[in-house]
Amino acid sequence: MRKDTSTNALNEKFINDTCGMGRALNIVGGRWKPAILYKLYRTTMRYGELKKSIDGISERMLVAQLRELEEDKVIERIVYPEVPPRVEYRLTDLGRTMGPMLEAMSNWGDLHREKTGDQTKGSSND
Amino acid sequence: MRKDTSTNALNEKFINDTCGMGRALNIVGGRWKPAILYKLYRTTMRYGELKKSIDGISERMLVAQLRELEEDKVIERIVYPEVPPRVEYRLTDLGRTMGPMLEAMSNWGDLHREKTGDQTKGSSND
DNA sequence: CTCATTTCTTACCTTTTTGTTAGTACTAAC
DNA sequence: GTTAGTACTAACAAAAAGGTAAGAAATGAG
Numbered sequence: 001m002r003k004d005t006s007t008n009a010l011n012e013k014f015i016n017d018t019c020g021m022g023r024a025l026n027i028v029g030g031r032w033k034p035a036i037l038y039k040l041y042r043t044t045m046r047y048g049e050l051k052k053s054i055d056g057i058s059e060r061m062l063v064a065q066l067r068e069l070e071e072d073k074v075i076e077r078i079v080y081p082e083v084p085p086r087v088e089y090r091l092t093d094l095g096r097t098m099g100p101m102l103e104a105m106s107n108w109g110d111l112h113r114e115k116t117g118d119q120t121k122g123s124s125n126d
Numbered sequence: 127m128r129k130d131t132s133t134n135a136l137n138e139k140f141i142n143d144t145c146g147m148g149r150a151l152n153i154v155g156g157r158w159k160p161a162i163l164y165k166l167y168r169t170t171m172r173y174g175e176l177k178k179s180i181d182g183i184s185e186r187m188l189v190a191q192l193r194e195l196e197e198d199k200v201i202e203r204i205v206y207p208e209v210p211p212r213v214e215y216r217l218t219d220l221g222r223t224m225g226p227m228l229e230a231m232s233n234w235g236d237l238h239r240e241k242t243g244d245q246t247k248g249s250s251n252d
Numbered sequence: 253c254t255c256a257t258t259t260c261t262t263a264c265c266t267t268t269t270t271g272t273t274a275g276t277a278c279t280a281a282c
Numbered sequence: 283g284t285t286a287g288t289a290c291t292a293a294c295a296a297a298a299a300g301g302t303a304a305g306a307a308a309t310g311a312g
Contacts, residue, residue: 007300008301048287059289084288085289087289
């Protein structure tokens with residue numbers, strides 16, 4: 001749980017309020033958000049589809065990060081009143097505006113790997 | 127300290143190896159790295175200058191993040207053999223290639239603030 | 253010999269993030 | 283009444299990140 005008076009939390013908030021980069025990082029950062037956004041960038045997906053397609057993610061993490069992305073208004077959650085339940089996730093219009101940024105990040109990450117010759121070459125986690 | 131057999135660490139590594147976005151995030155993310163990069167993007171700076179110019183950062187954090195950026199080859203550390211010591215930090219060529227990505231992040235962060243009408247409008251932490 | 257200056261280092265603690273496991277709610281089909 | 287399928291929640295534990303405070307090395311100035 002958040003303790004929003006800790007120095008830690010205050011620092012974060014300050015950076016968020018004054019620096020676009022910090023804000024972007026807060027929204028897009030975190031272990032699984034890149035993967036989620038990558039999937040949803042191509043198409044709407046159900047909860048279960050996301051879970052299956054993202055290797056290694058736990059339900060707790062998937063739900064948590066979906067909720068955060070939703071709060072940040074970059075994705076939306078559509079519930080169909082059926083049984084068993086069906087819930088779809090998709091990018092919002094605001095979410096779609098991330099495109100150029102996400103691409104820039106992806107490209108630079110690949111460039112960095114190339115230049116530093118690190119690790120296995122990426123066959124993107126698709 | 128890193129425990130590189132934890133599930134957590136393995137997940138991170140996997141994402142790093144397969145996803146450019148994840149890799150970029152790891153290099154540029156963290157509480158203070160955006161601020162450091164922002165400063166160094168304009169000019170070479172001494173340790174003490176960085177410390178003074180980045181509001182709220184502790185020495186431990188400053189050193190730690192500088193070290194990480196150095197390891198990732200985006201900044202370099204130049205030591206002048208003087209007393210008292212003088213150490214300068216500056217972007218490497220690889221570091222300079224981050225330009226478009228950092229701008230994209232900054233721009234999107236600002237756009238997001240605009241669209242969601244959140245918080246104080248940013249007078250960038252300069 | 254003491255002090256000031258600069259760039260860190262170390263030890264310890266708090267906060268935040270991530271992972272593990274088990275369980276819930278709903279209803280239709282058997 | 284039990285089971286199956288889907289999308290979660292809750293409680294707890296481990297790991298990582300961040301914060302605080304004190305100290306260390308090196309040396310020229312006084």
